[in-house]
Amino acid sequence: MKGKKALALPYVVWSIAFVLIPLALVLFFSFTDKEGNFTFENILKIGKYSSIFVKSINLAVIATLICFLIGYPLAYIISRSREHVQRNMLLLIMLPMWMNFLLRTYGWMTLLENEGIINKLLSLIGLGPFQMINTQGAVVLGMVYNYLPFMVLPLYSILVKIDKSIIEAAQDLGANGFKVLIRILLPMSLPGIISGVTMVFVPSVSTFIISRMLGGGSNMLIGDLIETQFLGGNYNPYLGSALSLVLMVVMLLIMAVMNSLEEDDMEGMLV
Amino acid sequence: MKTIGKRLYLGLCFLFLYAPIAILIIFSFIESKNRATFTGFTFKWYQALFHNDLIMRSLWNTLLVAVTASILATLFGTIAAVGISGMRKRMRSAMMNVTYLPVINPEIITGISTMLLFVYLKEVLHLELGFFTVLIAHITFCLPYVILNVLPKLRQMDPSLYEAALDLGCGPFKAFIKVVVPEILPGIASGFLMSFTFSLDDFIITYFTSGSSFSTLPVTIYSMTRMKINPQINALSTLMFLFVLVLLLLMNIRKKGHQSTARRRA
Amino acid sequence: MKMRKTVCLLCSLLTCFALFSDSVSAAPETRTLRVFNWGEYISDGSDGSMDVIQEFTRRTGIQVDYQVFSTNEEMYAKIISGSADYDVLIPSDYMIGKMIDEGLLAKLDFSNIPNYRYVDDAFKNLEYDPTNEYSVPYTWGTVGIIYNKTKVTEPVDSWDILWDSNYAGQILMFNNPRDSYGIALKKLGYSQNTTNRDELDQATDELKKQKLLIQAYVMDEIFPKMTAGEAALAPYYAGDAVTMIGDNPDLDFVVPKEGTNRFVDAMVVPKSSPNKDLAEQFINFMLEEDVALANIEYIGYSTPMSNVKARLDEEVQNSFSYPDDEVLSRCETFVNLDEETTAYLQDSWTGVLSYGDSSIGDILFLAVFFLFLIGIVIYFTVKKHRNHTI
DSSP states (O other), X not given: OTGGXXXXXXXXXXXXXXXXXXXXXXXXXXXXXXXXXXXXXXXXXXXXXXXXXXXXXXXHXXXXXXXXXXXXXXXXXXXXXXXXXXXXXXXXXXXXXGSOHHHHHHHHHHHHSTTSHHXXXXXXXXXXXXXXXXXXXXXXXXXXHHHHHHHXXXXXXXXXXXXXHHHHHHHHXXXXXXXXXXXXXXXXXXXXXXXXXXXXHHHHHHOSHHHHHHSTTSSOXXXXXXXXXXXXXXXXXXXXXXXXXXXXHHHHHHHHHHHHTOSSOGGGTTO | OHHHHHHHHHHHXXXXXXXXXXXXXHHHTBOOSOTTOOOOBOOHHHHHHXXXXXXXXXXXXXXXXXXXXXXXXXXXXXHHHHHHHTSOHHHHHHHHHHHHHHHHSOHHHHHHHHHHHHHHHHHHHOOOSSHHHHHHHHHHHHHHHHHHHHHHHHHHSOHHHHHHHHHTTOOHHHHIIIIIHHHHHHHHHHHXXXXXXXXXXXXXXXXXXXXXXXXXXXXXXXXXXXXXXXXXXXXXXXHHHHHHHHHHHHHHHHHHHHHHHHHHHO | OHHHHHHHHHHHHHHHHHHHHHHHHHSOSSOEEEEEEETTOSOBSGGGOOBHHHHHHHHHOOEEEEEEESSHHHHHHHHHTTSOOOSEEOOBHHHHHHHHHTTOBOOOOGGGOGGGGGBOGGGSSOTTSTTOXXXXXXXXXXXXXXXXXXXXXXOOOSGGGGGOGGGTTOEEEESSHHHHHHHHHHHHTOOTTOOOHHHHHHHHHHHHHHHTTEEEXXXXXXXXXXXXXXXXXXXXXXXXXXXXXXXXXXXXXXXXXXXEEEEEEXXXXXXXXXXXXXXXXXXXXXXXXXXXXXXXXXXXXXXXXXXXXXXXXXXHHTSTTSOOHHHHTTEEOOOOOOHHHHHHHHHHHHHHHTTTOSOHHHHHHHHHHHHHHHHHHHHHHXXXXXXXXX
């Protein structure tokens, strides 16, 4: 048994080199100025961008809520259907995920444009045109669209395990549909909800592609701001690192809150 | 009544999921460059696509990175998982926390942090950003998925099996291959599959670590979406969708075949 | 003991990299030239034109790795961050000035670029490169307003129309600070190169006012959006306007009366390039008459070479691609601003893009949401606690 431990050594070294050291570099850059001196300036500067933080978190929260509201019934319906139907539907949900998300988002651009398909169809019945692309709504839609499967799959895997007889028992004892949902289904599927919410919220809050493709440049999110500090218009890795650091801290705090809901340790999060 | 509601709901959900893909497919056969008009049926975007060096090269790069990274990450991750399972509790939970970092960290942070490291390495060692940096970054974000898939299987395994093999005269390596690997194979397989898919599809981390002359398909697609009109994108999407569809159908049929043979055996 | 092992491993890992990198840089016998240019800014062989990159490889046997960027700043970030290396860059005037000031560019050996003699004197020794040691002009042009005649019926002659609320949601704007501020400053009657904070702040206010009317902040996407009729008005480059009007005859282009930006995009070689000789060979190739003609015909921008201009269609020669002196007298060329002003501009621009966000409603929503979340957490912990005590 003793020799086994040594097998993890290369991985430990790899993790230090390519996970921990890079994060340490982010920390280091956050407190450094151009000349390499220690400074708090980058962190202090972030106050100016608080509105962008608020907006990012806001849109991500809305997107996560919508994903949950759409995803929960979907996952429930799938989990209660016949077995081969279940498999086919899961396949249908995963299929778009295999196609590059840039292409799918590009598809939405074509749909939502002023001269796009949706507006053309609406004009046939005498409505519109509506300004849909380049709005906050379009950004939220992009998030919901891209990350919905991340909500449905963990919810499904929990819901499918809930025994039908439990629900029937509750109904026999006089619980109506709403009560069954509140007292039985939701509490029992809590781990699935938590991992679904995390898997939607984290990429939503840090995206820079969706906001750029569907938000028309005027819906700047925290991800855009970080990206422009490194590869975009205003090169400033020091400020970029400080922004990343704050984003990471906010993220970990939210995650800690989420995890306190769950009794299990972190190891239950993905599998 | 209830079932109609259910059907309607499912229908709407799938409409939502597939509408943009359907649009791309339709537009890939339309001649006019202009997205606002439907005129003429054509295959010319497909022809142009196959003659587009940049796309073909990026496709090759993507496959190369995905195959290498997922194989290396699977090997490396399986060994690491065995090592981690042999650790004492405190050490193990520390290691698990590090393993979870790339999974829960927003991708953009993984991207920029590795970019900072590679730029630093470049100054010190003249290691240019390109294939190797992308490979390292991909292996790094694939490793956790392999480990997280293999570890539970190791935990489920009866440790006495391995010890029995040793007692019966197997060397540790042989015992590992003959006894442990078959037990954890499902975990290894799903870890490999996840790695392969994530690597194939990754844009953000590759975007930050690929440097000047190396680009994978997602990075190329990104630069195409930012340029002027290019209906080749639609053709590319259609082909990718068909490819994935066929792949999944094949896998599904194979699975069904397995099940029926299994049933027959039983 | 363990520590030492770790250190050993780390060292061997690093040596591995060193070996890799050596083999990588030593391996290619045939040298590759890395070119970094604007998107759609070279004749690429479509519609029977010359594929310039392929032609270069055919004539010289040198492989070319060709990449594109969409703003000067994006190109600069790639160079300065060290994440990418190139041999030939084609940035605009002010960016060249900036890179010269920062010592990022190599002095060219003009004896390797004999074709430089074909470049008009008017494009030599310009402000961004006063002694003309670093750059060779590729194209030039002006920024004007491209508009859709079916959607805009009144005469367009001023930048003011981009602030006209009749066209709310129909206006596109540049997504980069230098170009956008350039327009706002011209509208106010100031120089595009001003460093006066007061004037810049006025421009910021103008741009914030304009934000409510803007459909999207974009760069190259202006091209497809305008040709598809997605928007009514946008600032864009005269060169592209020629092509766009060809694609959609409803469009028209005008240089506003307040004046505008005249830009020059020129070829330069970064100091870090190990292939300076190849780079100069490439620059010389780009000045060959047939090559330059193919490029100009394809991209539609204006050429700084009169021998090339003479071979263009009469119609093109008299189009807005080659404005008369009266128009040119109203134009300004961007110069490199000092670092402080650039940073100030960038910050103000971020302020413009995020203007109007985080109203009190948003913050309230977030606060209520998090209170709700914390409430749930407390509820569950209390419940759990109670269960335990029972």
